[in-house]
Amino acid sequence: DKGGHKHFMAKEIAEQPTVLTSALNYYLDETGITLPDPGLDFARIERLTMVACGTAYFACLTAKYWFEQLAGIPVEVDVASEFRYREPPIAPGTVALFVSQSGETADTLAALRYCRDKADRIVSVVNVAESSIARESDLPLPILAGAEIGVASTKAFTCQLGVLITLALKAARDKGRIDDTELATHLTALRGLPGLMNIALDQADRTRALARKLAEARDILFLGRGPMYALAHEGALKLKEISYIHAEAYASGELKHGPIALVDKTVPVIVMAPTDALFDKTVSNMQEVMARGGKVLLITDRKGADQAAEGVWNTLILPEVDPLLAPILYAIPAQQLAYFTAVAKGTDVDQPRNLAKSVTVE
Ligand code: F6R
Numbered sequence: 001d002k003g004g005h006k007h008f009m010a011k012e013i014a015e016q017p018t019v020l021t022s023a024l025n026y027y028l029d030e031t032g033i034t035l036p037d038p039g040l041d042f043a044r045i046e047r048l049t050m051v052a053c054g055t056a057y058f059a060c061l062t063a064k065y066w067f068e069q070l071a072g073i074p075v076e077v078d079v080a081s082e083f084r085y086r087e088p089p090i091a092p093g094t095v096a097l098f099v100s101q102s103g104e105t106a107d108t109l110a111a112l113r114y115c116r117d118k119a120d121r122i123v124s125v126v127n128v129a130e131s132s133i134a135r136e137s138d139l140p141l142p143i144l145a146g147a148e149i150g151v152a153s154t155k156a157f158t159c160q161l162g163v164l165i166t167l168a169l170k171a172a173r174d175k176g177r178i179d180d181t182e183l184a185t186h187l188t189a190l191r192g193l194p195g196l197m198n199i200a201l202d203q204a205d206r207t208r209a210l211a212r213k214l215a216e217a218r219d220i221l222f223l224g225r226g227p228m229y230a231l232a233h234e235g236a237l238k239l240k241e242i243s244y245i246h247a248e249a250y251a252s253g254e255l256k257h258g259p260i261a262l263v264d265k266t267v268p269v270i271v272m273a274p275t276d277a278l279f280d281k282t283v284s285n286m287q288e289v290m291a292r293g294g295k296v297l298l299i300t301d302r303k304g305a306d307q308a309a310e311g312v313w314n315t316l317i318l319p320e321v322d323p324l325l326a327p328i329l330y331a332i333p334a335q336q337l338a339y340f341t342a343v344a345k346g347t348d349v350d351q352p353r354n355l356a357k358s359v360t361v362e
Contacts, residue, residue, distance in 0.1 A: 006343075007150065007339075007343075007349045007350050008149040008150040008350045009150035009152055009154060009242070009335075009339055009349050009350055010339060010349075011150075012148055012149070012150050012154045012155045013154050013155070013201070013332070013335050013336060013339060014201060015146070015155050016154070016155050016158050016159075016194075016197055016201075016332065017194035017195070017197040017198050017201070018194070019144065019145045019146055019155050019159055020155075020158055020159055020162050020193065020194050020197065020328075021194045022144050023142075023143055023144045023145070023159045023162045023163060024162055024166070024190060024191060024194075026142070026144055027163065027166045028166070028187060028190070028191070032173070032180070032183060032184075032187070033166055033169065033170045033173075033183075033187075035139070035141065035167075035170070036139070036141070036142075038138070038139060039139075040095070040121065040123065040139055040167075040170075041174055042071060042073065042095075042170065042171035042174035042175055043174045043175060043176075044093065045073060045093060045094075045095050045120070045171070046073070046074075046091070046092075046093030046094065047073060047074045047075070047076070047091065047093060047094050047095075048067055048073050048074070048075045048076070048094070048095050048096075048097055049075075049076045049077075049078075049088075049090065049094055049095070049096045049097065049115070049119070050063065050064065050075060050076070050077045050078075050096075050097045050098075050099065051077075051078055051079075051080050051083045051096070051097070051098055051099075051108060051111045051112075051115075052079070052080060052098060052099040052100060052105075052108055053079055053080050053081065053100075053105050053107055053108055053359065054153070054237065055101075055153040055156070055157050055234060055237060055238075056099040056100050056101060056105075056108075056153070056156075056157075056160060057077070057079050057080075057099075058157070058230055058231070058233045058234040058237065059099050059125075059157055059160040059161055059164060059234075060077045060097075060099055060164075061077050061229075061230035061233065062161060062164070062227050062230035062231060062327045063075070063161070063164035063165070063167075063168060064077050064230075065226055065227040065230070066164065066165055066168035066227070066324065067167075067168045067171060069324075070168045070169060070171065070172035070177065070178070070324075071168055071171035071172040071174075071175050071177055072172075072175060072177055073171055073175070076088075079107075080098075080105065080107035080108040080110070080111040081107040081362065083111045083114075084107055084110045084111045084114055087114065090115060090118035090119050092120070093120060094118075094119050094120055095119060095120055095121045095122075095123055096112070096115035096118075096119035096121070096122050096123070097123045097124070097125065098111065098112050098122070098123070098124045098125070098133055098137070099124070099125045099126075099160055099164075100124065100125075100126050100127075100131070100133050101126070101127045101128070101143075101145075101148060101153055101156035101160075102127070102128055102131060102357070102358040103124070103126040103127070103128040103129075103130075103131020103132060103133040103134050104128070104131050104132055104133070104358050104360050105133070105358070105359050105360070106359060106360050106361055106362045107359075107362050108133060109132050109133055109136070110362070112124070112133060112136055112137070113136070116136075121138050121139060122136070122137045122138045122139070123137060123138065123139045123140075123141065124137035124139070124140045124141065125141050125143060125160055125163050125164060125167075126140055126141070126142060126143065127142070127143050127144075127145050127148065127156050127159070129142050141163055141167070143156060143159035143160055143162070143163050144159065145159040148357075149350065149357075150349070150350045151241075151350060151351060151352055151355050151356070151357050152238055152241055152242050152335075152338070152349075152352065154238075154331075154335045157234065157331060158197075158328050158331050161327060161328045161331070162190075162193075162328065165190065165324065165325065165328070166190070169183060169186050169187070169190075186322070186324070189321075189322040189324075189325060190325065193321070193325050193328060193329065196318075196319045196321055196329050197328075197329060197332055199318075199319050200318050200319070200329055200330075200332035200333060201332055201336075203316065203317075203318075203333065203336070204336060204340075206316065207316065207333055207336040207337055207340055208336075208340040208343075210297060210314055210316065210337065210340075211336075211337050211339075211340030211341040211343075211344055212340070212344045213268075214239075214243075214245070214268055214297075214337065214341045214344075215243065215245075215341045215344035215345050217245055217266065217267065217268050218245065218246065218266065219245070219246045219247070219248075219262065219266075219267050220236070220239060220245055220246070220247040220248075220267065220268050220269075220270065221236075221247070221248055221249070221250065221259065221262065221263070221267060221268070221269045221270070221294075222235045222236045222239075222247060222248070222249040222250070222269075222270045222272065222334075223249070223250055223251075223252045223255065223269060223270070223271045223272070223282070223285065223286070223289075224249070224251070224252060224271070224272040224273065224282070225251060225252045225253065225273075225278040225281060225282050226276065226278050227324075227326065227327045228272045228273065228274070228276075228282075228326060228327060228330065229249070229251045229252070230327060231272055231326075231327040231330055231331060231334060232249035232250070232251075232270075232272055233249040234331065234334060235247075235249065235270065235272065235334035235337070235338070236248055236249040238334060238335055238338035239337065239338040239341060241338075241352050241355060242338055242339070242341075242342040242347060242349050242352045243338060243341040243342040243345050243347060244345070244347060244352075244353075245341065245345075252271075252281065252282045252285035252286075253281065253285065255285050255288065255289070256285075256288065260288065260289070260292065263289050263292045263293070263294040264292065264293050264294070265293040265294070265295060266295075267294060267295065268294075268295045268296075268297060268313070269286075269289050269294045269295065269296050269297070270296075270297045270299065270337070271285075271286045271289075271296055271297065271298050271299065271300075272299050272330050272334070273286070273298065273299065273300045273304060273308075274300060274301055274304065274318070274320075274321060274323060274326040274329075274330065275300065275301055275303045275304040275307070275320070276323035276326065277323070279300075279304060279307075279308075283307070283308045286298065286308070286312070287311075290311050290312070295313040296311075296312040296313050296314075297312070297313055297314045297315070297316065298312045298314070298315045298316070299315070299316045299318065299330060299333055300315065300316075300317065300318070301317060301318055301319065301320045301321070302317055302320070303320065305317055316333050318330065318332075318333065
């Protein structure tokens with residue numbers, strides 16, 4: 001049942017404020033954060049190894065910034081197909097964390113089994129609660145996104161991020177890096193996020209109009225810094241898998257080390273830049289793109305647009321948000337741009353060519 005939408009993907013994009021709210025309600029109460037039994041105390045945890053594939057991997061890449069910044073826990077992130085054969089040493093004090101919507105991805109499951117007798121704890125962040133990955137974990141953490149039918153992952157991604165930021169905040173508190181008051185402030189911001197996502201969803205008409213233009217491109221670049229770099233990857237993956245337009249993500253600061261050679265007036269460059277501590281640096285990279293004729297779509301907030309929109313091809317304005325939470329909010333326009341671009345191109349949005357929902361063979 002597509003709930004009145006043309007595609008499951010559209011339905012699942014629209015559902016995000018609701019499902020994220022249920023995910024947060026599951027983990028948060030008035031007193032703070034509660035994990036399901038047997039719980040997890042980060043106080044003695046020295047490092048985190050996060051492993052996943054595709055979109056779930058980009059959720060891990062985003063969470064690396066959170067765990068490191070908030071909790072001071074060093075994080076290693078890898079794609080499962082590399083991790084499992086690389087056979088990396090796992091030091092004592094490591095928690096191994098696996099993220100998977102289906103819970104059946106063959107490489108991720110093999111990576112989990114590799115860690116079985118090596119890591120202190122095996123934690124998983126999964127959507128399908130009865131899945132192999134959930135069953136084989138010491139602590140399976142559900143994301144409660146509900147069934148995801150569209151092959152391109154959307155609501156599972158934002159719910160994965162919702163659970164991962166909650167975990168990172170718990171880690172920060174367990175490590176004594178934030179006190180109860182600071183935790184409460186973060187949790188209030190987190191609870192406000194679904195409301196901001198609704199505002200972002202309301203931009204659909206504008207996003208659709210922009211996507212019609214993007215549909216004419218052969219190559220599209222996504223740029224971001226910090227956690228927005230991780231989201232840039234997700235934006236590029238979403239776009240290529242359903243619209244078949246070649247898209248790549250780069251860390252803004254890497255641009256001048258090569259990729260800027262790709263920029264000309266035919267290449268739209270999507271810059272994801274909320275006004276955070278790194279905003280000015282991203283803007284200066286964006287100006288380098290414009291100086292070479294690049295067609296910039298700046299996704300930012302009102303303040304950012306006032307400061308930096310001069311000379312850009314277009315802007316998309318999102319509500320102001322706690323910079324920590326920006327990747328979750330900015331996932332909405334990233335998904336909508338991909339969706340409307342695919343619709344404009346007339347591709348099979350819910351069943352893109354060559355792709356399967358659950359990759360149970362390596
Ligand atoms: C992209 C997408 C895939 C999956 C990947 C992992 O939209 O859906 O990249 O994220 O195949 O799948 P799970 O999360 O089921 O392990």
